[in-house]
Amino acid sequence: xxxxxxxxxxxxxxxxxxxxxxxxxxxxxxxxxxxxxxxxxxxxxxxxxxxxxxxxxxxxxxxxxxxxxxxxxxxxxxxxxxxxxxxxxxxxxxxxxxxxxxxxxxxxxxxxxxxxxxxxxxxxxxxxxxxxxxxxxxxxxxxxxxxxxxxxxxxxxxxxxxxxxxxxxxxxxxxxxxxxxxxxxxxxxxxxxxxxxxxxxxxxxxxxxxxxxxxxxxxxxxxxxxxxxxxxxxxxxxxxxxxxxxxxxxxxxxxxxxxxxxxxxxxxxxxxxxxxxxxxxxxxxxxxxxxxxxxxxxxxxxxxxxxxxxxxxx
Numbered sequence: 001x002x003x004x005x006x007x008x009x010x011x012x013x014x015x016x017x018x019x020x021x022x023x024x025x026x027x028x029x030x031x032x033x034x035x036x037x038x039x040x041x042x043x044x045x046x047x048x049x050x051x052x053x054x055x056x057x058x059x060x061x062x063x064x065x066x067x068x069x070x071x072x073x074x075x076x077x078x079x080x081x082x083x084x085x086x087x088x089x090x091x092x093x094x095x096x097x098x099x100x101x102x103x104x105x106x107x108x109x110x111x112x113x114x115x116x117x118x119x120x121x122x123x124x125x126x127x128x129x130x131x132x133x134x135x136x137x138x139x140x141x142x143x144x145x146x147x148x149x150x151x152x153x154x155x156x157x158x159x160x161x162x163x164x165x166x167x168x169x170x171x172x173x174x175x176x177x178x179x180x181x182x183x184x185x186x187x188x189x190x191x192x193x194x195x196x197x198x199x200x201x202x203x204x205x206x207x208x209x210x211x212x213x214x215x216x217x218x219x220x221x222x223x224x225x226x227x228x229x230x231x232x233x234x235x236x237x238x239x240x241x242x243x244x245x246x247x248x249x250x251x252x253x254x255x256x257x258x259x260x261x262x263x264x265x266x267x268x269x270x271x272x273x274x275x276x277x278x279x280x281x282x283x284x285x286x287x288x289x290x291x292x293x294x295x296x297x298x299x300x301x302x303x304x305x306x307x308x309x310x311x312x313x314x
Contacts (some may be wrong), residue, residue, distance in 0.1 A: 004033040005040045039108030072225040075103040081233050082192045089191040089240035093184040121251040122151035126160035126167030127174045135159065162254070167295030169257040179252055186256035187249035188240075193263030200270050202231035254294045261291030262302050268284075269306055 007030060015022045027249055115121050129136065136159035148154050151161045160167060174183035203225070239245060249257050264287030272280035291299035 002038040007033040085236035091189040112220035127170040191239040195232040199228040199232030203228040258294040
C-alpha cells in the first residue's frame with residue numbers, strides 16, 4: 001500500500017506540473033498501483049480497528065435479539081445463501097465459456113476444451129502423467145527437438161516444469177473427461193469461501209461492543225448474525241460476478257487451485273485463532289501447503305502475516 005501511495009503521489013505531481021489538473025488521473029492508470037489507491041485512502045479510517053472472539057458475544061447478542069423480538073437468520077437461510085452463491089458462480093463461469101468459445105472461433109463448440117494458453121498444455125500433461133501413475137515420460141529417442149515446448153522439460157525426461165499442485169487438482173476432472181470443470185468448481189468454492197470469511201470477520205468485529213455496538217445503531221442491523229450474513233452475501237456475490245475470476249476459471253492455470261488452498265487456510269486459521277484446536281491447525285496447514293505446491297510465492301505472501309501473528313502468540 002505504501003508503494004502504491006508513492007507511485008500515485010508521483011503521478012499526481014506530474015499531472016499537476018504538466019496539465020495543472022488531475023482531471024486525467026483515471027485515463028492512464030498504472031495497473032500495479034492505481035486500483036489500490038482507493039484502499040490507501042481508506043487506510044486512516046481503519047486505524048485502531050480490532051477483531052475479537054465472537055463465539056460468546058454472538059450467542060449473547062442473538063439471545064438478546066430473541067428477547068427483543070428480532071430473530072437470528074434461520075438455518076434454511078444460512079444454507080441457502082452459500083448454495084445460491086455457488087450456483088451463481090457456476091452459471092457465470094459457464095456463460096463465460098460460451099462467450100469465449102464464440103469469440104475465439106465461431107465454429108468452436110461449447111464442449112471444446114482445447115487449451116488456449118501454452119501453460120495449460122503443460123498442466124494437462126502433468127495431470128495425464130499423474131493419472132498414468134508416473135512422474136515423467138521418456139523423451140522421444142528420434143528428433144527430440146520436434147517436441148520442444150514452453151514449460152515442458154525435454155532433456156531425456158519429458159515432464160511439466162511446474163510444481164505438482166495444479167496437475168493434482170486437474171487430474172480427477174480430466175479422468176472424467178472435463179478438466180475445465182475442476183476450475184469451475186474451484187471458482188464456486190472460492191466464492192463460498194469469501195462468503196464464509198466475510199461472515200465470520202464481520203461477526204468478530206461486531207463482538208467489539210465498544211467500537212461497533214450491537215443494536216439498531218449499526219445501519220439498522222440488530223445482531224452480529226444478521227450483519228455477518230449480509231456481509232457474507234455481498235462478498236460472495238462480488239466474487240461470483242467478478243469478470244476476471246470468471247475468465248480465469250475457464251483457463252486451466254494455477255490461480256484457482258491456489259485460491260482454493262488459500263481459502264481453506266484462511267477459514268481454518270480464523271477458527272484456530274478462536275479455539276486453538278488441533279483440527280483447525282491441521283486444516284490451515286493443509287490449505288497453505290496445497291497452495292504452496294501450486295504457486296509458492298503467492299502462498300508465502302498470503303501466509304507470512306499470519307505466520308508473524310502466530311509467532312508472537314507463542
